[in-house]
Amino acid sequence: MTLFDDGTVSLSTVEDRVQCELALPDDEDGYQYNYLSDPEWKLTESTLTIRDGQWFLHLGFRKPSPAPECSTAENGTVLGVDLGIEHLAVTSTGRFFSGSSLQHERDQYEELQRRLQKTGTRSAYQTHRQVSRRLRRFAIDRLHRVANGILDEARRYDCSTIAFEELTGIVDRLPNQTVFDSWAFRRLVSYVEYKATVHGIDVILVDPRNTSRMCSRTDCAHVDSANRSTRDTFQCQECGYEVHADYNAAKNIGLRAVRCGHTSSHRTGISQCALKSGTIAPEKGFVPHSPGQTE
Ligand SMILES: [Zn+2]
Structure with a gap:
């Protein structure tokens, strides 16, 4: 998985690479956006799930051990x-x-x-x-x-x-x-x-x-x-x-x-x-x- 600055993500699957746009909530409370824009938070283990025929990608972020x-x-x-x-x-x-x-x-x-x-x-x-x-x-x-x-x-x-x-x-x-x-x-x-x-x-x-x-x-x-x-x-x-x-x-x-x-x-x-x-x-x-x- 690769996360790009323009709010898209590229997933490598068994068949092909799939490119998607991130779906962030309209009523933003700053929470998700902060993780994406703050360089101190790094992308970590994320999960891809299917529910009612729709795919969901949950991105995990972690801040490396403090200085x-x-x-x-x-x-x-x-x-x-x-x-x-x-x-x-x-x-x-x-x-x-x-x-x-x-x-x-x-x-x-x-x-x-x-x-x-x-x-x-x-x-x-x-x-x-x-x-x-x-x-x-x-x-x-x-x-x-x-x-x-x-x-x-x-x-x-x-x-x-x-x-x-x-x-x-x-x-x-x-x-x-x-x-x-x-x-x-x-x-x-x-x-x-x-x-x-x-x-x-x-x-x-x-x-x-x-x-x-x-x-x-x-x-x-x-x-x-x-x-x-x-x-x-x-x-x-x-x-x-x-x-x-x-x-x-x-x-x-x-x-x-x-x-x-x-x-x-x-x-x-x-x-x-x-x-x-x-x-x-x-x-x-x-x-x-x-x-x-x-x-
Ligand atoms: Zn006791």
Whole structure:
């Protein structure tokens, strides 16, 4: 695949080269255009899919590792973020972003889609297109708001890094997620990645193993599937720590980024994870922002 400056792309297929124009949204929000025009973002793994007889090319962009001066903060703080369906995002500082409005729109869309597929008429097809555009616009707006909220939270707590788990982890954890859900997760992470660079904040993806089953108390760290007594509740079978399950996962994601910072050669800047009332680190444990505050 070759991407040209004039907004066309050339694809090499088994038979021939196919030249296409990029279809960027009319109601541009600056997001796609920024990737194309900003020389710091490089084209990376992209996917070609077919849906209802139409081909879609999704271009991936990645910014090569930041220059050393961007990541030399010796006392950097990380914001851990857990993604999900009931809550689109939960931060280690205890901010919850509800996913219910997006779920509601998606359910309505799917119900209409089922009804229209039975009809199969031309006008049904057009209605379907209109409704799917509406869902897309709604989702993009909601995801931008959540991404902005995550950025606000990172800046408020003076974080140098935002950590998510690798998206394969969410696929394993939420096996019933739809194509739409995984599209939304990818989109949310890329919005945060893009917005974060403006503020000089790094975004990293950490190993997703056991983030929802492990106790986030640093002096415990007990891993047990029984720790997750219900979907929402985390209750440690070892130390009795009880907390919202998504919040526990967000802390674990942040803590994992701190641990990575100590072992990896190019990320040495993160030394603690931001919580609402203080910070937490593997060796130091909980350190309150002001004396007397509890975790
Ligand atoms: Zn525990």
